[in-house]
Amino acid sequence: MPKGQIIKVLAGFYYVKDQNQIIQCRARGRFRNDEIKPLAGDYCEYELRENNDGYLMELLPRTNSLIRPPICNIDQALLVFSRKDPDFSTLLLDKFLLIYEHLQIEPIICISKMDIESDDHIEQYIQEYRQAGYTVIPISSKKKEGIEQIKDVFKDKISVITGQSGVGKSSLINALDVKLNLETNEISKALGRGKHTTRHVELIEMFSGYVADTPGFSSLEIDMELVEAAKAYRDFHKLSEGCKFRGCLHVSEPDCKVKQAVEDGIISKERYDHYLQYIQLIKKNKERQYG
Ligand SMILES: Nc1nc2c(ncn2[C@@H]2O[C@H](COP(=O)(O)OP(=O)(O)O)[C@@H](O)[C@H]2O)c(=O)[nH]1
Ligand SMILES: [Mg+2]
Ligand SMILES: [Zn+2]
Known part of the structure; x- marks a missing residue:
């Protein structure tokens, strides 16, 4: 079955790009009820009909997705x-x-x-x-x-x-x-x-x-676990491998390489303070969610 990438979603049609062709596809029944909605950016398998029309048959795994704009496989x-x-x-x-x-x-x-x-x-x-x-x-x-x-x-x-x-x-x-x-x-x-x-x-x-074609700004929420936040920034990620505790949040744990880097002036105090604020925010959100 031919493969392509959805580059446009409009009024129930999916425009699939395959090499230099664009195939206008309708989704097969299963996508209508499925929890997974095809998005711009999705790689897919499609069935070609006449006149560059086709059916969307299968979606390939995504690397990531955004809600606004609703696209996936974003680099x-x-x-x-x-x-x-x-x-x-x-x-x-x-x-x-x-x-x-x-x-x-x-x-x-x-x-x-x-x-x-x-x-x-x-x-x-x-x-x-x-x-x-x-x-x-x-x-x-x-x-x-x-x-x-x-x-x-x-x-x-x-x-x-x-x-x-x-x-x-x-x-x-x-x-x-x-x-x-x-x-x-x-x-x-x-x-x-x-x-x-x-x-x-x-x-x-x-x-x-x-x-x-749409900016991705509106209402970006911090939706992650504390341990994920602790390793999100790339420099924190590298340093955290040297922290004494697995799952170190770089807050008050001893022998923390991130805190050490702040003291050594390698990570700016300001950025670290922002990190602490976001850690607090994630904690609060979790408490609100789970009581
Ligand atoms: N001085 C200066 N002003 C800019 C520059 N780029 C945009 N602006 C001004 O900033 C304002 C907002 O720009 P706009 O492109 O509409 O921002 P958007 O809302 O992010 O799309 C406008 O008055 C622009 O003229 C720039 O490189 N230098
Ligand atoms: Mg604008
Ligand atoms: Zn640490």
Whole structure:
């Protein structure tokens, strides 16, 4: 049976890309009742009928999935944070990193609006996040700086672009000179029709990769176990192998390599404090859930 990848979900149809063809597929009965709904990004087996129509027959295992936008097998998330307007928020960035690391989606930090001169510590932050093991790409859409690097990032990957409203996502897309309808969700929300767009998702081909046409921002929740959070950040993950206790949460345990790294100035105090806040939050959520 031929295989392909769903690149668009619209009005009950699944558009499956196989080599250079797009096959418009209907789902077979079993998918309607199944708990697993086919998503953009799914690899599938399909049955070809005439006129490039077909039936979706089987889904192959996923590596990961997101609820908003509803796509799966995502390689990476471009986390867009502006240097200013809105202010660069390491608290929010650390939350995003925690969540995307846990989902096994490679986070790429994009710092936008670098042309806005400011008395901040942005260069220091860039160093710190690189030191932690993350790719950081400073850009200015206005001055067209860093744009080529972003193009390289998209190559051969499935990506989502995410970030608060106003950070410059649309401006970046414009600077990349491709057509993505990143506005869809915001507009339909304003019109009170948010729900209609959530089932319509398309992966747009871009620099021989795919980018989801809707931003992946709304209501990202930290939904993980404490021990998972303790190993989510890549530098924490490496260090935690040396912690004395298995399942060390790097809070008050003795002989903790993460705490040691904070003391040695290898991990910034600020990022560690954010980590502690999120650990507290996860604890509270668990208590609320299970009493
Ligand atoms: N100075 C400067 N302003 C920018 C840059 N990129 C975007 N902006 C401005 O930031 C505001 C929000 O940009 P927009 O792309 O709509 O953000 P979005 O909500 O994330 O899509 C607009 O007024 C843009 O002109 C940049 O590189 N430099
Ligand atoms: Mg926008
Ligand atoms: Zn530890």
